[in-house]
Amino acid sequence: MSERPKVRILVVDDDADVRESLKLALKLEGYSVATARNGREALARGPVDILITDIFMPEADGFETIEAFRKIHPTTRVIVLSGGAPLIKTDYLAVARMIGVDVTLQKPIDPLELSRTILELMKDADRH
């Protein structure tokens, strides 16, 4: 796994078990993983390649977090993991695209599939 680039990932989720389990899974896939409980903590962390975030969180709304984060770190690619409240899905997906979310995935997601998505995003990033 050492041939893989050490991709830096920041996982933002207010649910501790979700956050920590995802961190463990991604670390097993060879990524460098940091976590944050909310938007405020996330902004305090350093630059990363991939931001994986829940969309509904306390303290700061997921959208606000993404916008603020991208402002500081414009090259960071963003993956939204949605809890999937169906009523507002259509609305927020449109909003998510608008603010520069690269991929929207729905929980639960197989970490392998998430890893594939991350790698594709990184490939795109390399091409740029």
Place this chain on the structure above:
Amino acid sequence: MRPDESTLPPPPPPGGENASWEAAIPSSKREPMRLRSYLGFLVAAVILPVAIFGVTVGYILIEHDRETFRRGAEERTLAMITAIDAQLTSSIAILEALSTAHALDDGDLATFRDHAERVLVTQSEWININLALPSGQQVMDLRSPQGAVLPDISALDPQWRGALAPGSAFISDLIFRPASGQWDFAARVPVQRGGSVKYVLSALVKPQSIRELLEQQEIPTGWVAVVLDRSDRIVARTYEPEKSVGQVASQSLRDALAQSRSGWFRGTTIEGNAVYTPYRRSRQSDWVFAMGVPASVVDAVAWRGILLLAIGLTGSIALAVFLARLIGMRISRPIAALAASTEAIGKGEAVQIRESAPVAEIRTLEAALRTSVHAIGERARLLDLSHDAIFVRDLEDRVVYWNAGAEGLYGWSRDEALGQITHELLRTEHPEPLETILETVRAQGHWSGDLGHYRRDGTRIVVASRWALERDADGRPVRTLEINSDVTDRTRAEVSLKEADRAKDEFLATLGHELRNPLAALMNAAHVVKFAAPGGADAIKARSVVERQTRHMTRLIEDLLDLSRITLGKVTLKRKAFDLAGLAADVVRIWQPRSKVAQVLITLGAAHPAWIEADRGRLEQVLANLLDNALKFSKPRQRIVVTVQRDGAEAVLSVSDQGVGISPEAIGHIFEQFVQGEHGPERTKSGLGIGLALVKRLVQMHGGRVQARSAGVGLGASFLVRLPAIEPSSAQADSARIPAVPRPIGARRILLVEDNADAREMLRVMLSLGGHLVSEAADGSSGVAAAQGQHPDIALIDLGLPDIDGFEVARRIRANGTAPRIRLVALTGYGQEDDVRRALAAGFDLHLTKPVDPAMLKEVFSSLV
């Protein structure tokens, strides 16, 4: 309300169907006349013909009287002239007898003179007797001596020849004798011998004789009787007889005589007095008799009649007018009273109508009105039976009618509401601009819609309102009728139905979210377990995630299923008697470790024995759900207290927190399914909103009830479960005696300010194990902030801190004063005398030297608090 009533037009105004007659009668353009005037006209109409008739009859009577009078006077005149003629004729008859004397046959005048003188002596009125030849030459005169030369008779009496014709005796006019200055008149007869007139024999007569005749008649005083000769000279007169003889008669009499030989006229006497005069000229002598009746005498007759007539007419008119007024008043008074009553009825005042009018028709009217008043009263009572608010507004929006329903709905009594402006009184909220509504009402005559109103007590209600415009006979708007029914509950029900629907949708959305999160964690953990080194730290962590999340999901799903099963009635309770306090102690003990994770202190407060007969498992579930709920809405370092006590026949379990609290609007719905309070500080704790619904169902199944109390948002909340209590048997009480609850009396909130992470962690673990709630700060300034923000009971502060030292931290905490009760304990590695003194001076309560012995710490804490 009957269903068909909702489609009825607005009820008729008081007066009902009778109101239509107003329109049927065209209003008179003229000003109406008063009844008294009508009666006056009636009297006039009756009296006028009578008066005309009376005047006519009076006139006829007067004329009749006058005529009678006149006729009497004329008859008297006729009698008088006849009497005068008779007097004159007697003179002629004596002369005729004398004329046959034989002495005249052969012209023996001396003999004849003797004869004549003997006759003259017998006739006292006679002055003289003379004899003349047909030529006029007098041949004998008794007043002259025999043989004297006598004058021609023609010189004295130009008319004497009237006596020349055979058989034509003749009376002369008055003749003036200049010698004596006296007036007389002559009676002349022809003396016939051998078929021819040989002499004319005359007797000269004093007018005195005629006067005496007049005086024999009893002529009333003031009256004047007069005799005229052929030339209208006065022969005799009853008034001033001496002076009058020989004078010419008055002009008016002469005029009348020129017109007719007899008659009656109104004229004047010589003296100028007004008189009525009957007169007659004799056919025999051509003399005239006339009478002057003073006009006043004749007219008095007429005047008396006219006066009587006038008095009679005036009297009867006055009587009639008086009676008309009297009767008019007796009629108009009760009518006026009825009019006043009718107006009062219109105003909705209570009216008492007595049937007391003296006129049958008006009494009938009174009776009819009384019946109407009764009927109106019945209708008003009917209106009052309605629960709907019914009121009438005038054009200025002032209340003129207000039924009992309105009193009940709004809380304003009729007396209070009358005259008030409705939209001010009720603070009306219109669904569209008032002007638009008024336009609709003007155009269509009615409007309906929902209005917001405020009752007298300030509560807001929603009413379904119907307005109808009432117009007068000319189509002008006069009033607006408004009927309002309270639909507040319905509206509220609609709102809460919508709310329930929204809550259900939100629930489904939340359910998705709540299930996806554990699944995400589980999937990640599965991946870790699959690929991480078995038994390694990661694998162990992953395993604990799996355990927690499966438990969490299980709970979630169990709650859902429970709620569903309870709703469907599939849950049966396994009841047995136990002490609720014991149950509370057990559950609190189990929950305390969990609450430490959330840094919330759960304690058991007052726990008095309260026995119930219940399904213990289900009641553990109830308390667990309440604790779960309280935790969700509590912030770190807040407390949750559980108590149990008896309250009369009830065992009361309460769970109180210091969390976000419940708004007054939400408190009524808090136990409803899918309804959640304000989202808690941690999204993950928001949950499904079924916990409390489940609590309520379970408690209800036990015959109990639930209550939620909160002073408001941010002020915490209490949840009470009230269950029917039972009296425990002694055996039960003994067997159920549970170990004493280890009440965490010594539990404190402790702030650790320590820059050394290892030392801090060691102390934290040690204190937590002691049951304390521990918060941490790595430097001085965050330590000050934590002390001020979290209000710990005790702060353990290292004196050697990187930014500001412990002394300064203590000084700042004390100076700020936001935590006055805080106990400050200094920690130092040196324990020098100087440090201890400085620490106490800086505001520390105690000074400890590292390393700190746990037993000593415990002792210090109990001494401090």
